[in-house]
Amino acid sequence: MKVKALIGFVATIDGVKYRVQAGDELEMPKGADWLTAGLAEKAESKPRRKTAK
Amino acid sequence: MAFLTIYTPTHRRPSLLRTCVLSVEMQVCHDYEQVIIHDEIGVGIAGMFAAIPGNLNLIKGDYVYILQDDDVLADNGVIGDVRMFAIKNNMPPVVIGRNIKRGNKYPTYWRERPQEGHIDLGSYVIRRDVFAANARQFGQRYAGDADFIDALWAAGYPFAWLDRLLSREQIPERPGLGRPERELL
Numbered sequence: 657m658k659v660k661a662l663i664g665f666v667a668t669i670d671g672v673k674y675r676v677q678a679g680d681e682l683e684m685p686k687g688a689d690w691l692t693a694g695l696a697e698k699a700e701s702k703p704r705r706k707t708a709k
Numbered sequence: 710m711a712f713l714t715i716y717t718p719t720h721r722r723p724s725l726l727r728t729c730v731l732s733v734e735m736q737v738c739h740d741y742e743q744v745i746i747h748d749e750i751g752v753g754i755a756g757m758f759a760a761i762p763g764n765l766n767l768i769k770g771d772y773v774y775i776l777q778d779d780d781v782l783a784d785n786g787v788i789g790d791v792r793m794f795a796i797k798n799n800m801p802p803v804v805i806g807r808n809i810k811r812g813n814k815y816p817t818y819w820r821e822r823p824q825e826g827h828i829d830l831g832s833y834v835i836r837r838d839v840f841a842a843n844a845r846q847f848g849q850r851y852a853g854d855a856d857f858i859d860a861l862w863a864a865g866y867p868f869a870w871l872d873r874l875l876s877r878e879q880i881p882e883r884p885g886l887g888r889p890e891r892e893l894l
Contacts, residue, residue, distance in 0.1 A: 663730060665719075665745035666767060675767075692748055694723020 659684045659696040667695075712740040712792045714770030714837070718757045719778035720748040721889035722764035725879055732781035738789030742770060753887040758854070765841050771800070773840045775830050776876055776889050779885040779893070780808075783874040791834055794871045797877075801869035803861055804834040809877035820870055823858045830854035831876040839866060 661680045666673065669685040677684065681699045690696040715733055719726045726745070733743050736814045752760065772795065776782065795804060808815055808831035817827035839861065848856030862868065878884075883893045 658784060663745060664743075665747050666764070667747035667749060669749060689806070692723065693719060693721055694726050695719075695745070695747060 658682070658699040658701075659690055660699045661690075661696045663695060665690075665695050677687050711742045711770040712738075712795075713742075713772050713774060713788055713834070714768045715741055715743040716746065716764075716768065716773055716775045717743060717778055718746040718748055718760070718763075718775075719885070720751055721891075722778045722885075723890065724891075724894070725890055726778045728879055729776060729778050729781055732785075733776070733788075735785045736788045738784065738792055739787050740792055741788050743776075744768065751887070751889075755849045755853060757887075758857075759849045762844040765844055768837060768840070770837060771795075771804075772804070772836055774834045774875070777830065777885065779879050780810075780831055780876045780880055782876050783808075787873075787875055791871065791875070792874055792890050794833075794869070794873075798869045800836060802836045802839040802866040803868045803869075804871050805832055805840055806834065806869055806871045806873050806875035808832050808875050809881075811878070812881050814874075821873075823855060825852050825855040825859070828855060828858055830867050833858055834875070835839050835861070 658681060661676045661678055664677045666675050667688060669688050684690055717729060746764060790805060804845045808829055810829045815829040815832045818824060846860035847853045880893055882884060885893065
Protein backbone atom coordinates (compact mmCIF):
# COMPACT_ATOMS: atom_id res chain seq x y z
CA MET A 657 0.00 0.00 0.00
CA LYS A 658 1.27 3.43 -0.90
CA VAL A 659 1.19 5.88 2.01
CA LYS A 660 1.93 9.53 2.64
CA ALA A 661 3.82 10.42 5.81
CA LEU A 662 2.01 12.84 8.11
CA ILE A 663 5.15 13.55 10.16
CA GLY A 664 8.79 12.64 9.87
CA PHE A 665 9.78 9.45 11.69
CA VAL A 666 12.22 6.58 11.87
CA ALA A 667 11.12 2.95 11.83
CA THR A 668 12.98 -0.34 11.71
CA ILE A 669 11.30 -3.15 9.79
CA ASP A 670 13.05 -6.54 9.65
CA GLY A 671 16.32 -4.90 10.56
CA VAL A 672 16.03 -2.26 7.84
CA LYS A 673 15.88 1.32 9.08
CA TYR A 674 13.55 3.70 7.29
CA ARG A 675 13.88 7.48 7.71
CA VAL A 676 10.76 9.12 6.41
CA GLN A 677 10.13 12.86 6.05
CA ALA A 678 6.71 14.48 6.40
CA GLY A 679 4.96 14.46 3.04
CA ASP A 680 6.98 11.57 1.60
CA GLU A 681 4.94 9.14 -0.45
CA LEU A 682 6.24 5.61 -0.40
CA GLU A 683 5.26 1.96 -0.42
CA MET A 684 4.71 0.83 3.17
CA PRO A 685 6.98 -2.13 3.92
CA LYS A 686 5.39 -5.50 4.72
CA GLY A 687 4.82 -5.87 8.44
CA ALA A 688 4.61 -2.13 9.05
CA ASP A 689 1.47 -0.41 10.27
CA TRP A 690 2.11 3.28 10.03
CA LEU A 691 -1.59 4.07 9.61
CA THR A 692 -2.59 2.76 13.05
CA ALA A 693 0.41 4.54 14.53
CA GLY A 694 -0.84 7.85 13.15
CA LEU A 695 2.36 8.37 11.21
CA ALA A 696 0.99 8.11 7.69
CA GLU A 697 -2.20 8.07 5.68
CA LYS A 698 -3.15 6.12 2.61
CA ALA A 699 -1.88 7.98 -0.42
CA GLU A 700 -4.67 9.05 -2.70
CA SER A 701 -4.38 7.41 -6.06
CA LYS A 702 -4.71 9.94 -8.81
CA PRO A 703 -7.76 9.38 -11.06
CA ARG A 704 -6.83 8.34 -14.54
CA ARG A 705 -7.02 11.17 -16.97
CA LYS A 706 -9.53 10.62 -19.67
CA THR A 707 -7.94 10.71 -23.05
CA ALA A 708 -9.77 11.40 -26.26
CA LYS A 709 -9.68 8.64 -28.78
CA MET B 710 22.43 22.38 14.05
CA ALA B 711 19.53 22.71 16.50
CA PHE B 712 19.91 23.47 20.17
CA LEU B 713 17.67 20.58 21.22
CA THR B 714 16.78 17.18 19.86
CA ILE B 715 13.48 15.96 21.22
CA TYR B 716 13.57 12.18 20.98
CA THR B 717 10.10 10.62 20.95
CA PRO B 718 9.58 6.86 20.77
CA THR B 719 6.01 5.88 19.85
CA HIS B 720 3.92 2.75 19.65
CA ARG B 721 0.26 2.69 18.58
CA ARG B 722 -0.71 5.99 20.12
CA PRO B 723 -1.84 8.10 17.18
CA SER B 724 -3.86 10.81 18.93
CA LEU B 725 -1.48 11.00 21.92
CA LEU B 726 1.44 11.35 19.50
CA ARG B 727 -0.39 14.12 17.62
CA THR B 728 -0.88 16.09 20.83
CA CYS B 729 2.73 15.44 21.85
CA VAL B 730 4.01 16.74 18.50
CA LEU B 731 1.65 19.72 18.67
CA SER B 732 3.06 20.73 22.05
CA VAL B 733 6.50 20.80 20.43
CA GLU B 734 5.38 22.66 17.31
CA MET B 735 3.75 25.34 19.50
CA GLN B 736 7.09 26.31 21.04
CA VAL B 737 8.00 29.97 20.72
CA CYS B 738 11.66 28.98 20.29
CA HIS B 739 12.11 26.93 17.11
CA ASP B 740 15.71 25.93 17.79
CA TYR B 741 14.90 22.22 17.96
CA GLU B 742 14.32 19.07 15.95
CA GLN B 743 11.99 16.27 16.96
CA VAL B 744 12.90 12.71 16.07
CA ILE B 745 10.00 10.27 16.15
CA ILE B 746 11.09 6.66 16.62
CA HIS B 747 8.37 4.25 15.65
CA ASP B 748 8.27 1.00 17.57
CA GLU B 749 6.48 -1.47 15.27
CA ILE B 750 6.46 -4.47 17.51
CA GLY B 751 5.92 -3.10 20.98
CA VAL B 752 9.35 -3.41 22.51
CA GLY B 753 8.14 -1.74 25.70
CA ILE B 754 10.01 0.68 27.89
CA ALA B 755 13.04 -1.57 28.40
CA GLY B 756 13.26 -2.05 24.62
CA MET B 757 13.00 1.68 24.14
CA PHE B 758 16.08 2.17 26.33
CA ALA B 759 17.90 -0.65 24.56
CA ALA B 760 17.30 1.04 21.19
CA ILE B 761 18.84 4.38 22.17
CA PRO B 762 22.51 3.54 21.42
CA GLY B 763 21.53 2.45 17.91
CA ASN B 764 19.78 5.75 17.25
CA LEU B 765 22.50 8.15 18.36
CA ASN B 766 23.25 9.10 14.76
CA LEU B 767 19.76 10.61 14.53
CA ILE B 768 20.47 13.05 17.36
CA LYS B 769 22.01 16.26 16.03
CA GLY B 770 21.04 18.84 18.66
CA ASP B 771 23.38 20.27 21.29
CA TYR B 772 21.10 18.73 23.92
CA VAL B 773 18.71 15.76 24.06
CA TYR B 774 15.35 15.52 25.76
CA ILE B 775 13.31 12.33 25.68
CA LEU B 776 9.63 13.23 25.43
CA GLN B 777 7.44 10.16 25.47
CA ASP B 778 4.45 10.03 23.13
CA ASP B 779 1.96 10.17 26.00
CA ASP B 780 3.58 13.31 27.45
CA VAL B 781 3.54 16.93 26.32
CA LEU B 782 5.83 19.88 26.88
CA ALA B 783 4.38 21.85 29.77
CA ASP B 784 3.85 25.12 27.86
CA ASN B 785 5.11 26.92 24.78
CA GLY B 786 8.14 28.44 26.50
CA VAL B 787 9.93 25.27 27.58
CA ILE B 788 12.55 25.06 24.85
CA GLY B 789 13.30 28.79 24.96
CA ASP B 790 13.77 28.71 28.73
CA VAL B 791 15.99 25.61 28.66
CA ARG B 792 18.09 27.13 25.90
CA MET B 793 18.52 30.42 27.79
CA PHE B 794 19.34 28.54 31.01
CA ALA B 795 21.94 26.36 29.27
CA ILE B 796 23.64 29.36 27.67
CA LYS B 797 23.71 31.31 30.96
CA ASN B 798 25.22 28.29 32.72
CA ASN B 799 27.97 27.62 30.15
CA MET B 800 26.24 24.65 28.53
CA PRO B 801 26.21 22.25 31.52
CA PRO B 802 26.35 18.49 30.83
CA VAL B 803 23.08 17.83 32.69
CA VAL B 804 20.05 20.08 33.20
CA ILE B 805 17.53 18.84 35.72
CA GLY B 806 14.02 20.26 35.43
CA ARG B 807 10.60 19.31 36.72
CA ASN B 808 8.00 17.04 35.19
CA ILE B 809 4.70 15.53 36.23
CA LYS B 810 4.10 11.78 36.06
CA ARG B 811 1.34 9.75 37.69
CA GLY B 812 0.19 12.96 39.34
CA ASN B 813 3.54 13.50 41.08
CA LYS B 814 6.08 16.21 40.44
CA TYR B 815 9.58 14.87 39.81
CA PRO B 816 12.30 14.83 40.89
CA THR B 817 11.24 14.44 44.50
CA TYR B 818 14.71 15.31 45.79
CA TRP B 819 16.11 18.58 44.50
CA ARG B 820 19.84 19.23 44.22
CA GLU B 821 20.50 15.72 45.52
CA ARG B 822 21.65 12.44 44.03
CA PRO B 823 18.95 10.92 41.79
CA GLN B 824 17.10 8.03 43.33
CA GLU B 825 15.01 5.39 41.62
CA GLY B 826 11.33 6.17 42.01
CA HIS B 827 12.09 9.82 42.69
CA ILE B 828 13.19 11.03 39.25
CA ASP B 829 11.71 10.46 35.82
CA LEU B 830 12.86 10.30 32.22
CA GLY B 831 11.18 13.67 31.65
CA SER B 832 13.16 15.32 34.46
CA TYR B 833 16.40 15.78 32.56
CA VAL B 834 17.95 17.33 29.47
CA ILE B 835 21.40 16.03 28.58
CA ARG B 836 24.15 17.55 26.48
CA ARG B 837 24.59 15.44 23.36
CA ASP B 838 28.24 14.44 23.91
CA VAL B 839 27.45 13.26 27.44
CA PHE B 840 24.30 11.50 26.27
CA ALA B 841 26.19 9.67 23.51
CA ALA B 842 29.08 8.67 25.77
CA ASN B 843 26.68 7.21 28.34
CA ALA B 844 23.78 5.92 26.24
CA ARG B 845 24.53 2.34 27.30
CA GLN B 846 23.92 3.30 30.91
CA PHE B 847 20.16 3.17 30.34
CA GLY B 848 19.14 0.01 32.14
CA GLN B 849 17.06 -2.38 30.09
CA ARG B 850 14.21 -2.33 32.56
CA TYR B 851 11.29 -0.07 33.46
CA ALA B 852 13.44 2.11 35.70
CA GLY B 853 16.32 2.19 33.21
CA ASP B 854 16.10 5.99 33.09
CA ALA B 855 17.03 6.14 36.79
CA ASP B 856 20.08 3.94 36.07
CA PHE B 857 21.18 6.41 33.40
CA ILE B 858 20.89 9.62 35.40
CA ASP B 859 22.41 8.01 38.49
CA ALA B 860 25.38 6.85 36.39
CA LEU B 861 25.94 10.45 35.29
CA TRP B 862 25.86 11.64 38.90
CA ALA B 863 28.26 8.87 39.94
CA ALA B 864 30.61 9.79 37.10
CA GLY B 865 30.83 13.31 38.51
CA TYR B 866 29.15 15.28 35.75
CA PRO B 867 27.97 18.65 37.12
CA PHE B 868 24.19 18.95 37.35
CA ALA B 869 22.46 22.30 36.73
CA TRP B 870 19.04 22.75 38.31
CA LEU B 871 16.30 24.56 36.43
CA ASP B 872 13.28 24.96 38.67
CA ARG B 873 10.78 24.87 35.86
CA LEU B 874 8.15 22.44 34.62
CA LEU B 875 9.36 20.78 31.42
CA SER B 876 6.65 18.25 30.63
CA ARG B 877 3.61 16.48 31.94
CA GLU B 878 1.61 13.40 31.14
CA GLN B 879 -1.45 13.64 28.92
CA ILE B 880 -3.67 11.25 30.86
CA PRO B 881 -2.85 11.63 34.55
CA GLU B 882 -5.12 8.87 35.74
CA ARG B 883 -3.79 6.26 33.27
CA PRO B 884 -0.03 5.66 33.31
CA GLY B 885 1.12 4.61 29.84
CA LEU B 886 3.39 1.70 30.85
CA GLY B 887 4.07 1.01 27.19
CA ARG B 888 0.46 0.15 26.44
CA PRO B 889 -1.21 1.10 23.16
CA GLU B 890 -3.64 3.98 23.11
CA ARG B 891 -6.81 1.89 22.83
CA GLU B 892 -6.07 0.57 26.33
CA LEU B 893 -5.56 4.06 27.72
CA LEU B 894 -8.31 6.26 26.30
